[in-house]
Amino acid sequence: MKLFKKIIFVLFAIFLVIQFIPVNRQNPQDPNTFNAPPEVKVIFERSCFDCHTAQTEWPWYSFVAPISWLVARDVSEGRKELRLDLWGSYSDADKKNIIRHCIKEIEEGKMPMPIYTLIHTDADITPDQLALIKKWHVSLGKSSVSPESTDNIRSESRHKEHENEEKH
Numbered sequence: 828m829k830l831f832k833k834i835i836f837v838l839f840a841i842f843l844v845i846q847f848i849p850v851n852r853q854n855p856q857d858p859n860t861f862n863a864p865p866e867v868k869v870i871f872e873r874s875c876f877d878c879h880t881a882q883t884e885w886p887w888y889s890f891v892a893p894i895s896w897l898v899a900r901d902v903s904e905g906r907k908e909l910r911l912d913l914w915g916s917y918s919d920a921d922k923k924n925i926i927r928h929c930i931k932e933i934e935e936g937k938m939p940m941p942i943y944t945l946i947h948t949d950a951d952i953t954p955d956q957l958a959l960i961k962k963w964h965v966s967l968g969k970s971s972v973s974p975e976s977t978d979n980i981r982s983e984s985r986h987k988e989h990e991n992e993e994k995h
């Protein structure tokens with residue numbers, strides 16, 4: 828029993844000491860430019876923002892070592908892979924690519940990370956939510972000029988030129 832008490836004491840001492848190891852829980856001050864339609868934005872906000880933006884909400888256990896190390900590592904690696912809050916700075920092609928990638932990760936059950944949904948039980952993406960993301964993905968880049976529409980513009984201007992010629 829004496830040995831048992833000693834072990835508990837040593838473990839507790841280690842637990843106290845590791846609390847003093849610094850953990851990077853910084854949120855860079857970049858403004859969030861993720862301007863998806865509201866019904867899509869809430870999904871990403873709830874399920875992805877904690878690891879893929881600078882607007883991480885650090886839960887209480889992210890202040891308790893050694894769990895804090897795991898949380899900080901996931902956030903830092905998640906931010907390295909993808910920063911949804913820097914959305915405004917990406918090109919249309921990149922945006923489309925990013926969301927295609929996100930859909931793939933969600934479909935494969937990799938994102939949001941299972942360890943995250945274990946605690947954030949409302950973060951799991953439902954089939955309805957996935958359908959909304961897919962619909963948005965299809966609409967992305969539609970407003971920019973596609974090869975088809977340039978053809979239309981060209982034939983229209985050709986048509987105008989022709990009209991002008993006729994007037995002369």
Ligand code: HEC
Nearest residue numbers: 874875877878901904905908909928929932938939940943
């Ligand atoms: C708990 C933190 C966490 C959450 C929540 C999270 N991610 Fe991730 N994400 C990561 C980490 C860590 C990586 C890099 C390592 C990896 O790919 O597993 C990553 C990588 C990715 C990648 C790149 C994958 C690759 O291999 O190229 C995409 C895309 C992604 N996440 C999308 C999402 C989406 C979409 C959501 C929300 C539905 C989400 N993530 C939620 C932590 C998270």
